[in-house]
Amino acid sequence: MVYKTLMLQLYRPSRHKRDLIDRALLRYSRALQMLLSRCEAPIDALAASGARVSQKGLLAMVDRKTSRDLNEFHVQPFKDSLKIEFAALAAAYVRQKRKHPGARYPFVHLDAPRYRAAVSRCVDRLDRGLISRAKFESDCAKLIDREGRLRPLYFGRYAVDRDYCLLYDEFKDRFYAKLYLLNSADGYAGKTAASSLSLRYLAEGLPPMTDRNGKKRYIVVPLAFGKKQYADLKRAVENPRLLHTARLAKRDGRYYLLVNIACEPGPALPAASTMGVSRGPAGGVVYTVCGPGGELLKQGGIAERAEPGQIVYVLCKRIVDVARENVSQVILEANGGKNDRMPSPKEADGPVLSNRRYAELAAVLRYKLPEKRLPPPIEVSANGLFSTCPRCANRTARNRISDELFACVECGYASEMKWIGSENLAGRLIKYRRDKVPLTVSKQNDSLLFYNKNLGFRYRLPVNVTDYKPMYDELDRYLRSLDGTFQKDARKYAVWKKLRQSPSVRDAVRLVLK
Amino acid sequence: MRKLAVPIDVCGRCVNRFGEKLCGDRIEIVRNEAGVTAILADGLGGGAKAAILASLAVKMMSAMLARGEPIEEIAGMIVRSQPAGDGATADYSAFTILQVTSGGAVFVSQTGTPDVVFLRRGKPVGLEPVRKTVEGRIIRSGVSGAGEVDTMVAVGSGLLRAGADRELREGWTLKQISAYMANAWTPRVTAEKLVRLLLAAGGSLSRGKPKDDFSALVFRMHRSNRQDVGEHGL
Numbered sequence: 001m002v003y004k005t006l007m008l009q010l011y012r013p014s015r016h017k018r019d020l021i022d023r024a025l026l027r028y029s030r031a032l033q034m035l036l037s038r039c040e041a042p043i044d045a046l047a048a049s050g051a052r053v054s055q056k057g058l059l060a061m062v063d064r065k066t067s068r069d070l071n072e073f074h075v076q077p078f079k080d081s082l083k084i085e086f087a088a089l090a091a092a093y094v095r096q097k098r099k100h101p102g103a104r105y106p107f108v109h110l111d112a113p114r115y116r117a118a119v120s121r122c123v124d125r126l127d128r129g130l131i132s133r134a135k136f137e138s139d140c141a142k143l144i145d146r147e148g149r150l151r152p153l154y155f156g157r158y159a160v161d162r163d164y165c166l167l168y169d170e171f172k173d174r175f176y177a178k179l180y181l182l183n184s185a186d187g188y189a190g191k192t193a194a195s196s197l198s199l200r201y202l203a204e205g206l207p208p209m210t211d212r213n214g215k216k217r218y219i220v221v222p223l224a225f226g227k228k229q230y231a232d233l234k235r236a237v238e239n240p241r242l243l244h245t246a247r248l249a250k251r252d253g254r255y256y257l258l259v260n261i262a263c264e265p266g267p268a269l270p271a272a273s274t275m276g277v278s279r280g281p282a283g284g285v286v287y288t289v290c291g292p293g294g295e296l297l298k299q300g301g302i303a304e305r306a307e308p309g310q311i312v313y314v315l316c317k318r319i320v321d322v323a324r325e326n327v328s329q330v331i332l333e334a335n336g337g338k339n340d341r342m343p344s345p346k347e348a349d350g351p352v353l354s355n356r357r358y359a360e361l362a363a364v365l366r367y368k369l370p371e372k373r374l375p376p377p378i379e380v381s382a383n384g385l386f387s388t389c390p391r392c393a394n395r396t397a398r399n400r401i402s403d404e405l406f407a408c409v410e411c412g413y414a415s416e417m418k419w420i421g422s423e424n425l426a427g428r429l430i431k432y433r434r435d436k437v438p439l440t441v442s443k444q445n446d447s448l449l450f451y452n453k454n455l456g457f458r459y460r461l462p463v464n465v466t467d468y469k470p471m472y473d474e475l476d477r478y479l480r481s482l483d484g485t486f487q488k489d490a491r492k493y494a495v496w497k498k499l500r501q502s503p504s505v506r507d508a509v510r511l512v513l514k
Numbered sequence: 515m516r517k518l519a520v521p522i523d524v525c526g527r528c529v530n531r532f533g534e535k536l537c538g539d540r541i542e543i544v545r546n547e548a549g550v551t552a553i554l555a556d557g558l559g560g561g562a563k564a565a566i567l568a569s570l571a572v573k574m575m576s577a578m579l580a581r582g583e584p585i586e587e588i589a590g591m592i593v594r595s596q597p598a599g600d601g602a603t604a605d606y607s608a609f610t611i612l613q614v615t616s617g618g619a620v621f622v623s624q625t626g627t628p629d630v631v632f633l634r635r636g637k638p639v640g641l642e643p644v645r646k647t648v649e650g651r652i653i654r655s656g657v658s659g660a661g662e663v664d665t666m667v668a669v670g671s672g673l674l675r676a677g678a679d680r681e682l683r684e685g686w687t688l689k690q691i692s693a694y695m696a697n698a699w700t701p702r703v704t705a706e707k708l709v710r711l712l713l714a715a716g717g718s719l720s721r722g723k724p725k726d727d728f729s730a731l732v733f734r735m736h737r738s739n740r741q742d743v744g745e746h747g748l
Binding site: 398399401402404405407409411412413414415416418 | 677680681682683684686690693694697698710711712713714715716717718719
């Protein structure tokens with residue numbers, strides 16, 4: 001399942017509600033920091049031991065006493081969330097520590113006393129000449145930036161009577177959030193602001209919200225959002241199961257609810273073409289769209305200028321537009337395009353897309369394409385992508401005449417180097433479909449032995465039999481015998497699947513004489 | 515016929531401009547006692563006039579070669595027999611004459627065509643031609659010794675225009691052709707394959723619709739002990 005995050009603004013919360021939210025965020029941050037501080041030693045020991053890290057093991061570090069101590073922060077409504085987030089932070093730290101021994105222990109909240117102590121330590125180290133002035137300034141800047149920063153509050157589940165849920169007023173067509181921020185002791189009496197509205201929970205059957213007597217542990221706030229978020233929320237009205245976890249965050253004095261919602265697109269359209277998208281030697285990405293027979297339909301480059309954090313989304317939008325226009329199956333380089341041997345000309349038009357950014361692009365396309373009812377992208381090996389001939393698949397560095405010119409030394413195909421990567425990707429699926437499975441034939445004692453090591457198939461043709469039909473029948477029987485069995489070997493599975501999908505086994509194999 | 519000191523594999527081919535029935539380029543290969551001689555005639559412009567001029571140059575070379583004339587003389591005679599004036603005002607045929615003698619010497623004489631690419635053991639080397647002006651046109655002549663596995667590549671000027679519509683900063687020039695031939699060269703590569711590669715690359719760069727006639731001629735010296743030496747004509 002693919003998820004995306006809806007960013008919904010809490011629309012003009014009253015002073016009372018703002019105070020409640022601020023207090024909840026502060027309590028949550030302090031409680032999480034307490035958990036991390038208390039478990040620092042066992043987590044470091046776990047990182048040093050090299051033992052397997054499990055969520056269960058990490059959660060066990062929060063013993064009964066620690067759990068009771070959390071109550072001092074009045075964080076009873078978020079206890080489960082705190083533990084889950086603590087386990088996630090600890091697991092990430094252990095992974096980092098094992099990879100980079102210099103990794104720092106996570107630090108989520110710096111309160112005033114800790115801030116003063118940290119600044120004093122910095123000054124002391126500078127006085128003793130342990131750090132340079134530049135390092136001192138850098139460390140102080142980091143502390144000032146961290147001081148008082150609040151951790152977004154994590155809601156680990158979507159529920160009508162705890163954590164958080166969304167509400168809908170069908171008459172006013174407005175959405176609200178119900179946030180459980182208080183424990184039973186801190187609850188307040190009185191009607192909710194929404195008592196005059198006809199609110200319904202976004203839950204199975206859209207039950208109406210009713211005010212119960214007693215103290216209230218939650219607040220109800222209206223939400224503000226854009227057109228796209230509105231469309232997603234309307235989908236959630238029809239299918240509330242799409243709503244999952246959320247975070248409550250404060251940014252620039254405004255409050256936001258970041259809701260994770262499952263993307264449940266309709267059935268994917270059958271692809272009418274293939275679209276290879278590779279990194280571009282001159283920056284951005286390059287695409288080639290090929291028809292079902294491999295004929296070139298469209299070629300182009302996408303090189304947008306945007307903030308580093310936005311470039312992936314800008315490129316993604318353009319790629320999705322082209323794929324949608326041509327109803328294409330998008331094919332990407334695997335592993336962020338590592339080992340694609342892309343040339344890097346000195347006169348590049350823009351910054352070349354790094355392997356990391358390309359991998360991010362692939363991750364975003366994995367859910368953006370299904371949203372538009374296109375099949376998810378296929379990622380194929382990028383090894384030698386820019387030195388492989390798109391026509392004859394001959395792979396050698398001698399195919400590169402210069403950083404901008406490609407000419408195959410086997411078939412004579414020539415083109416600009418920048419198109420080669422995407423052309424290869426666009427043709428990869430067609431090549432896979434055309435390629436036949438090799439079946440090796442060797443002569444042994446007047447009889448012929450047919451075998452395929454990947455598939456694990458062996459068949460000896462009886463002596464003096466010249467018709468290969470018994471061999472094909474046996475191969476067909478063997479393939480059918482594997483139906484429904486789990487194939488651990490990925491190669492065996494790939495060969496079996498290819499042969500089983502073929503209408504005729506005879507047409508799907510080629511005999512290779514040994 | 516006297517056996518050559520070094521077996522030679524020669525191949526030359528032309529490709530018509532897209533949609534054109536007549537080819538303005540002609541290649542003729544002649545084997546005789548003196549060695550192997552080939553002319554690549556490139557009729558400037560296109561159509562019937564270019565084809566006639568190229569054909570005339572080829573005929574003259576064949577006739578003069580039969581009389582045993584040296585290729586410098588043949589080149590001079592072809593230039594003198596063509597209409598006077600520079601390329602901008604008159605129609606004429608550019609040409610490259612390549613000769614490898616049975617003694618193992620290479621003679622090149624050319625005018626108006628791109629320089630001959632000389633690959634010595636797969637590496638491009640310069641021929642350092644001598645320039646001579648005849649009837650206002652410069653004839654470049656070069657002499658060299660031919661060793662085993664040496665390769666000479668001559669192309670018509672149309673092939674250089676194949677990459678005109680492509681987004682190539684350096685273009686598809688003789689430098690790129692020379693680098694391509696060096697990359698494609700292997701000790702066992704045949705002249706026919708190199709010619710095929712050059713014409714295919716030109717065709718690819720012009721997206722299957724050549725805007726000019728393409729022609730390529732390759733001389734390939736083989737090792738002395740090889741028996742499978744062939745000749746691929748037009």
